[in-house]
Amino acid sequence: MAFLCYLPGLLVLCCLTCSVKAPAALLGSEDSEPEVVSVRDTRETVEERLLTVDRNDNEVTTSENSTSVVEACPNIAVIQGPPGVPGIPGSHGIPGIPGMKGEDGECDCTGKIQFSTKQCSWNDYNFAMNLGPIQSCTFNKVLSSTALKVEWHGSTRIKCLDQNPCCNRWYFTFDGSExxxxQPIEGLVYVDDGNATLNIHRHMSVVGLCMGLNQGLVDVGFAIGSCDGGYVRGYTRTGWNSASRIIIQEIPVN
Structure with missing residues (x-):
């Protein structure tokens, strides 16, 4: 004889062909007929307890001395049930309260800005004055914390008279000031030929960095003037018979 025992999570087939005698608590008195009792799984495989029926008040209690299911019915075939159906996804929660606005952060922007380079050039300018501005080039400076690198490339000449030494100085200005x-960005030529016959045109390059300039438009000029020390200015030429140029570049500095 066999019957099915339902345990939560398991479908158990109990074969009552075993020789183990059921406990008296299940059978009642020797003279009474056996009663059918339901077995509830406590989810502990080895320590399963049989349930007994209290005939007085029909309450179901656990017998501490009862024989386990495994002992009472050793020929048990366990059949695994099919997987359950996935549940329905829950709904989204209520949006939270917006947070407070954070403080303004600090950013080193110099590494992300594309700085520009500008060139102004002239061909055979041949400036003959030995005092005053020669040429200028306007540049838009992005940041106050950067420097301007300026370059002048072109030909120059200085010729002395009356057999006296002479000196001339070429320099950059920024909005009219050095x-x-x-330091000032300058280059000078000193001549003492003794007989005032030397007349040589040479290429000159004047290059330097200037810091402390405000952002915005800057008028970068190139000028000529006197040397320190009281020297006489000579007769000069700037940009004779060739191209000359001013190059301006904004660069970050430490």
Whole structure:
């Protein structure tokens, strides 16, 4: 004889062909007929307990001395049930309260800005004055914390008279004033030929960095003037018979 025992999560087939005698608690008195009782799984395989029926009040209690299901019915075939159907996804929760606005952060923007380079050039300018501005080039400076690198490339000449030494100085200006941070950007030529016959045109390059300039439009000029020390200015030529140029570049500095 066999019957099915339902345990939560398991479908158990109990074969009552075993020789183990059921506990008296299940059978009642020797003279009474056996009663059918339901077995509930406590989810502990080895320590399963049989349930007994209290005949007085029909309450189901656990017998501490009862024989386990495994002992009472050793020929058990366990059949695994099919997987359950996935549940329905839950709904989204209520949006939270917006957070407070954070403080403004700090950013080193110099590494992300594309700085520009500009060139102004002239062909055979041949400036003959030995004092005053020669040419200028306007540049748009992006940041106040950067420097301007300026370059002049072109030909120059200085000729002395009356057998006296002479000196001339070429220099950059920024909005009409020479650079102060860190130093003026200049180049000079001193001549003492003794007989005032030397008349040589040479290429000159004047290059330097100027810091401390405000952002915005900057008028970068190139000019000529006197040397320190009281020297006589000579007769000069700037940009004779060739191209000359001013190059301006904004660069970050430490």
């Amino acid at each position: 650079c102060r941070d860190p």
